[in-house]
Amino acid sequence: MAGKPSPIPVDQSIELFYDLKKPLIDDPSVYRRLVGQLMYLTITRPDITFDVNKLCQFAMNPQNIHLQVAYNVVHYLKGTIGLGLFYSEDSDLILKTYNDADWRSCLDTRRSTSGLCMFLGSALFSWKSKKQDVVSHSSAESEYKAI
Template identity: 55%
Template sequence: MIGCKPSTTPMIPGAHLHQDSSTPFDDPSAYRRLIGRLIYLTNTRSDITFCVNQLAQFMACPTSFHHTAAMKVLRYLKATPALGLFFPADSVIQLKAYSDSDWASCLDIRRSVSGYCIYLGQSLVSWKSKKQRTISQSSCEAEYRALALTTCEITWLNYILEDLQYNYSMPTLLYCDNQSAIYLASNLVFHETTKHIEIDCHTIREKCSQA
């Protein structure tokens, strides 16, 4: 791949990988080794976390299409060798989180994907892209489950700061781009259509009330 053409994106925008009927890849072990290296690389390259999460779901029976998608990640890495994590010394110490979800993105079982990025000041300190355990019946529900996952991670980071004896009074900022999920987080009334996510509702509202 040294002489390959660089790519500006790690995967085709809007594409969702699935267990297709294309030709099985002739060397599954090589595919698994490649994905294993890419998973290790996500420790410092958060920009490829989502696509590696997608590719890792097909290590049992990869196809030629999945291998082509993995090669595109390598082409992207060639185009962006200088990207990484930067921790400035003069940033304001405050936790700030961004939560999002990709509703029903798995074409095989229609589960959604939760994702978050959490900053300490200007430094990215935690990130994840993970398929949800249950099927969400609406984009609001998928976004709310992503909020719950992000809230649990924020709580854990706050515990770490307390263990390090770092006290700060600034509240954690949690950003979400779904108005229905934001309204659900601040509404004290449970509706009939939201009883199945009641635990997630209580998790987020408890933390909001403590802020």
């Protein structure tokens, strides 16, 4: 899998969804293995968590575009080998949490995705990305549900 390193994991203008007119990939196990390995990497590389979460949603019937986006994440990892989590011993012990949501990001279900990260001092120790349970009628409602 040769390719140039990428400065971003996924181009945010790419919208992933099932296109019923396009064929599925011949061997879905290749896609599933790759996405499974990327899931494991999210333990130390939370910067790819959102994109890997999105790719996991297509594990049942992946198409070529989904596999190409997964390869783009690998190219990003290749270009950012020195990045990862760092836990400093002389950090303050103040708990900070941040959350956000994107409104109707899933084109198939029209549901929003919420994200949350928690810091103890400057060290990230927990994060989560989840598709919301119900469809939000506005971006404000989506943000409220994320809280």
